Amino acid sequence: MVDTAFGTDEGAHQVIEEVDGAPTDADAADGPDTTGVDATGSDGADVHGLDLAGASAWFDAFHRRFEAEAAALGDLDRRAGDGDFGNNILSALRRCRRRLDEEPPRTPGELFLGVSHGFLNTGGTSGPLFGMWFRGIGRATDAPVMTLGALAAGVADGTATVQRLGKARPGDKTMVDAMAPATDALAAAVDAGLDLPDGLARAADAARAGALATESLRARRGRAAYVGDVARGVLDPGALTVALFFSAGPPAPGRL
Amino acid sequence: MTAQDSIAGQLLVGAQRRQFVNEPGDIVAEALEGLEGAYPRLIRWNREPSFVIRAEPAPAGRVAVVSGGGSGHEPLHVGMVGEGMLDAAVPGAVFASPTAGQILAATQAAARDAGVVHVVKNYTGDVLNFAIAAEVASDDGIEVRQVLVDDDLATTSTTGDGPGRRGTAATVIVEKIVGAAAAAGADLDRVAALGRRVATTSRSMAVALAAGAHPGRAYPSFDLPSDEVEFGVGIHGERGVGRRAFATADELADQLVRPLVADLSIGRGDRVIAITNGLGATTGLELAVVHRRVTLILEAAGITIERALVGPYVTSLDMAGCSVTLTRADDELLALWDAPVRTIALSW
Numbered sequence: 001m002v003d004t005a006f007g008t009d010e011g012a013h014q015v016i017e018e019v020d021g022a023p024t025d026a027d028a029a030d031g032p033d034t035t036g037v038d039a040t041g042s043d044g045a046d047v048h049g050l051d052l053a054g055a056s057a058w059f060d061a062f063h064r065r066f067e068a069e070a071a072a073l074g075d076l077d078r079r080a081g082d083g084d085f086g087n088n089i090l091s092a093l094r095r096c097r098r099r100l101d102e103e104p105p106r107t108p109g110e111l112f113l114g115v116s117h118g119f120l121n122t123g124g125t126s127g128p129l130f131g132m133w134f135r136g137i138g139r140a141t142d143a144p145v146m147t148l149g150a151l152a153a154g155v156a157d158g159t160a161t162v163q164r165l166g167k168a169r170p171g172d173k174t175m176v177d178a179m180a181p182a183t184d185a186l187a188a189a190v191d192a193g194l195d196l197p198d199g200l201a202r203a204a205d206a207a208r209a210g211a212l213a214t215e216s217l218r219a220r221r222g223r224a225a226y227v228g229d230v231a232r233g234v235l236d237p238g239a240l241t242v243a244l245f246f247s248a249g250p251p252a253p254g255r256l
Numbered sequence: 257m258t259a260q261d262s263i264a265g266q267l268l269v270g271a272q273r274r275q276f277v278n279e280p281g282d283i284v285a286e287a288l289e290g291l292e293g294a295y296p297r298l299i300r301w302n303r304e305p306s307f308v309i310r311a312e313p314a315p316a317g318r319v320a321v322v323s324g325g326g327s328g329h330e331p332l333h334v335g336m337v338g339e340g341m342l343d344a345a346v347p348g349a350v351f352a353s354p355t356a357g358q359i360l361a362a363t364q365a366a367a368r369d370a371g372v373v374h375v376v377k378n379y380t381g382d383v384l385n386f387a388i389a390a391e392v393a394s395d396d397g398i399e400v401r402q403v404l405v406d407d408d409l410a411t412t413s414t415t416g417d418g419p420g421r422r423g424t425a426a427t428v429i430v431e432k433i434v435g436a437a438a439a440a441g442a443d444l445d446r447v448a449a450l451g452r453r454v455a456t457t458s459r460s461m462a463v464a465l466a467a468g469a470h471p472g473r474a475y476p477s478f479d480l481p482s483d484e485v486e487f488g489v490g491i492h493g494e495r496g497v498g499r500r501a502f503a504t505a506d507e508l509a510d511q512l513v514r515p516l517v518a519d520l521s522i523g524r525g526d527r528v529i530a531i532t533n534g535l536g537a538t539t540g541l542e543l544a545v546v547h548r549r550v551t552l553i554l555e556a557a558g559i560t561i562e563r564a565l566v567g568p569y570v571t572s573l574d575m576a577g578c579s580v581t582l583t584r585a586d587d588e589l590l591a592l593w594d595a596p597v598r599t600i601a602l603s604w
Contacts, residue, residue: 120388128388135392
C-alpha cells in the first residue's frame, strides 16, 4: 500500500508494514498475542473487555514492536525533527517496564497509569504528552475489567488533554492525527455495540489511516514545524507510534 | 563572510576550549553533588528524581515557589534556592527541560498547604513539562499557578504567532519578588500576580563576544570573527538576531539599553531594577564597566536605577558576553526586593 514517497527508505517501509499488521521478526518469537481478552468463561468466546492480563499483554506487544521499530522512527524524526524521538520513547517504555515490575498494577487502569508514569519521566515533549494520553486511559476505570466504553472514554479524555497541552489540532502533523481518528472510531464502535477486539481493530485501522495521512502534511506544531516544507513527504513518528499501539491490541480469542 | 574570515575568527575568538569535566553525561549530577556538599545548610539534593530543595523547609501556611529548567545557566536555578526565594529548583540536562516527573516530585516535596507557584522561562519544553506537572499535582489537591518569564526583547514576534519571547535574566528578579511575597505570607493568587507583573514589565537584551561550548565538546556552538559581535543572543548558545561591529564597552552598552528603554516606554521620573548579567566567561571587571555605562545612559534619561545586580546570574555555559535587564520598579516591588534572602547566589 505505501509505495509512495519512501523510495529506498527501508526503515520507514518496515514501520508501515508493522503498523499494517504484517508479522515481523519482533512477533515471530512468541507468535500473536492470544492472552488478555477477558472472557466470562474458559471458552474465551464472550469478550467484555480488557482484564489486567490483557492490558499487560497489550503493553508488552506495543513495547516489543516499538523496540523493533525505534531506529526507523528515529530516522523519520531526524528527517523532520531533531532525531531524539526513537531514543526518548524507547527509554520511556523501558522505564514503564521497570515501574510495572516495581509496583505491579492490580487493574488495567493501574497498568496504564504505570505506563503514564514512565512516560512523564521522559525528556523532550512527545514523551510527556504520551504520558498524559496514557494517564487519560488509566483514569477511565478502576474496575478489574476495562470495557470498550471505558477505554473509548479514556482515549477521548487523553486525546483531549494532549490537544490542549500540545496546542495541536488534527492536521498539524502530530500524534493527534492518529489519536483523534482512533478516538472517533472507538466512540462509533461503542455506539454500534461492538465487542472490545472489534472496537480495537476499528481504532487500529483509523489510527493507521491517520498516521499515513501525515505524510503529505506540513507540520504546524512540534519540532517539524521549524523545517516547513522539508517535513512534507515524511510520516510523523508520533502518529505512527499511536498506530503501532492500537495495532498491538489483543485480538479476540478464537479469531486468530 | 568569507571562509578566510571564518578561519581567522576561529583562531582569534573561538579557539579550542578545554573544560573541567569527567564524563560529560555526568556533569549535572556531579555539579549538584558538589553544591550539596558545599552548602548543606542551604540545600538538599534529591537524586532520583533529581531536584534541589531547601535544607530547612519553609513554615506551613506559605505559598511554595518552584522553578527550574535546563542546566548550563548557573547559578540559576539551584543558586536561588533558600529562604526568601525558591523552595525547590528542578535542573534538567544541559539546555534541556527537566521532565514532568521531576517537576511533579519537586512540587509535591515543596508544597506546604497554601499552593505552589511555578516560575517558568518561556521555552516550549519547559512550559509543557511544568504545565503537565501542575495538572498532575492538582490530583493531590495541590493548587499550582504558573508565572511565565518572557523578557528577551530580541525575540519579540512581529507576526503575533510562534512561541513568543524567550525567558532570560529577568527570571532572577521574578524569583526574588515571588519568593519574598511568599515569605511575607501573601496568598497564592497574590504571589502569582506579583510575579506576572514583574515579568510583564521586564525586558532584556544580550550580546555575545564568543559562543560557549557544550560540556565535552572542543568547539563553541558558533564562530565569530574578531571584528564582530553576535547581537540579540539567548542563553542556549544559539545565534542571535544579527552580527554587529565589535565596539567599545560604552558603545555596546548603548546598543543593549536603548531598545529596552524604548520597549518599556520608560522615561524621566521612572524607576527600575537593573541587572548587568554575565553570560559565563565575561569577567566581573568588564561587567562593572558595562554597568557604569548603563547607569550613565539611564541617568541622562532621568530614569533612576533603584537597585542593581552586576555579575553572572543567568549564564550560557562559557559564552563570553553580557545582557542587560530592566524591570519597572515601585515602592511595593522594592520592599519585596529588599526583604531578606539567603541563597547560594543572593544573600542580604
